Amino acid sequence: MSLKLHRIIITKKELKKFNVGTDDHCNFCTRPDSILHTMLECDVSTSLFSSTIKWFNDVHKLNVSPSVEQILFNLTDETTSLTSIQKRRLDLLLLLMKHYLYSCKVFNKSPNIFELQTKLQLQWKIEHYSLT
Numbered sequence: 001m002s003l004k005l006h007r008i009i010i011t012k013k014e015l016k017k018f019n020v021g022t023d024d025h026c027n028f029c030t031r032p033d034s035i036l037h038t039m040l041e042c043d044v045s046t047s048l049f050s051s052t053i054k055w056f057n058d059v060h061k062l063n064v065s066p067s068v069e070q071i072l073f074n075l076t077d078e079t080t081s082l083t084s085i086q087k088r089r090l091d092l093l094l095l096l097m098k099h100y101l102y103s104c105k106v107f108n109k110s111p112n113i114f115e116l117q118t119k120l121q122l123q124w125k126i127e128h129y130s131l132t
Contacts, residue, residue, distance in 0.1 A: 009035050009102065027108050038105060039072060045101055051113045052097050052120075060086055066094065092123055 012033040015021030026033040028044035038045055049071065057064055064082070069075055076082070076090045096119060104111045 011035055011038060011105075027105050028110070033105075038101065039098065040068060044111060048101060048111045048113065048116070049097065052093065052116060055113070055117060056090065056093055060089070062086065064090065066090075070094070071098075088127065089124055092127065093120055096120055096123060 011024075012021050012026070013024045016024040024033050025031065026037060026042055029042050031037060031042070040046070053064065053066065056062070062082070066076070071094055074091055074094045076087050076094070082090065097116065100116050100119065101111060103109075
């Protein structure tokens with residue numbers, strides 16, 4: 001599978017390129033920022049992903065280990081051992097995790113696993129009630 005991100009998410013790299021920003025350094029680790037760095041290379045991001053997936057596994061008594069492609073593109077259909085509810089929750093987790101991480105970068109805020117967990121649990125409750 002080809003990893004093509006269509007450059008629709010703006011990072012400090014693009015802001016500097018178009019003379020809107022003054023630097024292109026990641027807000028979390030000070031290495032050069034890009035969408036690939038944010039989602040795959042930044043130690044803060046990968047730590048958040050890892051902690052969140054571990055938490056998901058603990059909550060659901062699972063051992064899910066999404067690939068890079070699954071994380072980037074929400075390809076949870078390939079995870080056949082999950083129930084439909086677990087798949088929906090994993091889909092939501094991957095989507096909200098990326099949104100949360102990007103929001104933290106935009107607002108120059110450090111990610112907090114407990115804040116993300118609270119947001120996820122709220123969304124799971126909302127989804128549960130919307131399906132009933």
